[in-house]
Amino acid sequence: MELINIEKLLDKYFDGTTSIDEENALKEYFAKNDIPSHLQDYKAMFTYFAKNKEEVSSKNIQVKTEKKTWRFNWLIASAAALLLFVSVYQFTPKGPTDSEIKEAQIAFNETKKAFQLISDNLNKGNNAIAFLNEYESTKSKIFK
Amino acid sequence: MSEKEFLNIVLPFKDKLYRLALQYLISKDSAEDATQEIIYKLWKNKTKISSYKNVEAFAMTMTKNYCLDQLKSKNSNNLKLVHSNYTDANSSLDKNMEVNDSVNIIKQLINGLPKKQRIIIQLRDVEQYTFEEIGKILGLKQTAIRVALSRARKTIREKITEKHNYGIN
Numbered sequence: 037m038e039l040i041n042i043e044k045l046l047d048k049y050f051d052g053t054t055s056i057d058e059e060n061a062l063k064e065y066f067a068k069n070d071i072p073s074h075l076q077d078y079k080a081m082f083t084y085f086a087k088n089k090e091e092v093s094s095k096n097i098q099v100k101t102e103k104k105t106w107r108f109n110w111l112i113a114s115a116a117a118l119l120l121f122v123s124v125y126q127f128t129p130k131g132p133t134d135s136e137i138k139e140a141q142i143a144f145n146e147t148k149k150a151f152q153l154i155s156d157n158l159n160k161g162n163n164a165i166a167f168l169n170e171y172e173s174t175k176s177k178i179f180k
Numbered sequence: 181m182s183e184k185e186f187l188n189i190v191l192p193f194k195d196k197l198y199r200l201a202l203q204y205l206i207s208k209d210s211a212e213d214a215t216q217e218i219i220y221k222l223w224k225n226k227t228k229i230s231s232y233k234n235v236e237a238f239a240m241t242m243t244k245n246y247c248l249d250q251l252k253s254k255n256s257n258n259l260k261l262v263h264s265n266y267t268d269a270n271s272s273l274d275k276n277m278e279v280n281d282s283v284n285i286i287k288q289l290i291n292g293l294p295k296k297q298r299i300i301i302q303l304r305d306v307e308q309y310t311f312e313e314i315g316k317i318l319g320l321k322q323t324a325i326r327v328a329l330s331r332a333r334k335t336i337r338e339k340i341t342e343k344h345n346y347g348i349n
Contacts, residue, residue, distance in 0.1 A: 049333065050330060050333050050334050050337060051330050052326040052327070052329040052330030052333065053326070053330075056308050056310065059305070059308070060308075077337075077340045077341065077344055078337075078340075079282075080282035080283050080285065080286050080340070081286050081336060081340065083282075083283050083286075084283045084286040084287055084290070085305045085306050087283055088199065088287075088302070088306045089199075089306050089307070091195075091198075091199055091202065092195040092198065093194060093195055093197075093198035093211070093212055093215050094212070095212045095215070095216060097187065097190070097191070097194060097215075097216065097219050098216075099183055099186065099187070099219065099220060099223040
C-alpha cells in the first residue's frame with residue numbers, strides 16, 4: 037500500500053473510524069520491515085497488538101470434575117457428622133450392670149447398720165438425760 | 181450436550197476470555213482462574229447455551245463481570261503483590277531484543293491507560309471485535325466506545341512521541 041494511503045488510514049485510525057479491514061491493512065503494513073523512520077514509532081504499537089494475541093491460557097480446561105471447594109466442604113460436613121455421632125454414643129449414660137447393683141445393695145445395708153448403731157447409742161444417752169431431768173424436777177420441789 | 185460438543189463451542193474463544201481477564205486482573209494466575217471459572221459456569225448452564233445468540237459475546241460479558249467482582253472483593257489486596265511479581269518476571273524475560281523492548285514500552289503505556297480504555301483497546305485492536313460486539317460485551321453505546329478508543333489510541337501516540345523526543349525509557 038502507498039505511503040499516503042497509510043498516513044490517511046493512520047489519521048482515521050486515531051479518530052477511531054477505521055473498519056476492521058482497514059485496521060488489518062495497517063497491521064499488515066507495519067508487520068513489514070521497511071517502514072519510513074517517521075512511522076517507525078507506530079510499528080511497536082501494532083507489533084504489540086499482534087504479540088498480545090499470542091498470549092494464551094496454558095491451563096487445561098476441565099469441566100467434568102466438581103469444584104474442589106465443594107468436595108472439600110462435603111468432606112468437612114461428613115467428618116463433623118461422624119464426630120457428633122461418635123461423641124453422642126460415647127457420652128450417653130448407660131444402665132448400671134448387675135455387679136454394680138449388688139455392690140450398691142451391700143453398701144446400702146452397711147450404711148443401714150451404721151445408722152442403727154448410732155441410733156441405739158443415741159437412745160442410751162436419751163435415757164440418761166431423762167434420769168437427769170427427773171433429778172432436776174425433784175430438786176426444784178425441795179429447794180423452792 | 182456432550183463434553184466434546186461443549187468444548188468445541190468454548191475452546192475457540194477461551195484465550196480471548198483469558199486475555200480479557202488478564203487486562204482486568206493483571207496477574208496471569210488470576211486470569212487463568214477467571215477463565216476456568218467462566219467456562220465452568222458455562223458448563224453448568226450448558227442446556228441454555230443453544231438459546232444464546234452469541235455465546236462468545238456472552239462469555240466475554242461474564243468474564244468482564246466476574247473480573248470486576250474479583251477486583252471489588254477483598255482479593256484485590258493480594259492482586260497488587262502478584263502484579264509486581266508479574267511485571268518483573270516478564271520484563272526480564274524478553275529484555276534483550278530491541279523490538280521487544282519497544283513493544284514492552286507500548287504494553288506499559290497501555291497498562292497506564294484508564295481501565296475502560298485499556299479494555300476497549302484490547303477488544304478492538306487485539307481481538308478485533310466490531311463496535312456492535314464491544315457494545316454488547318461492555319454494555320456501552322457504540323459512540324461512547326469510538327470516543328474512548330480514539331482517546332486511548334491518541335494517548336498512546338502522544339506518549340510514544342514524548343518518549344521518542346526526550347529519549348526517556
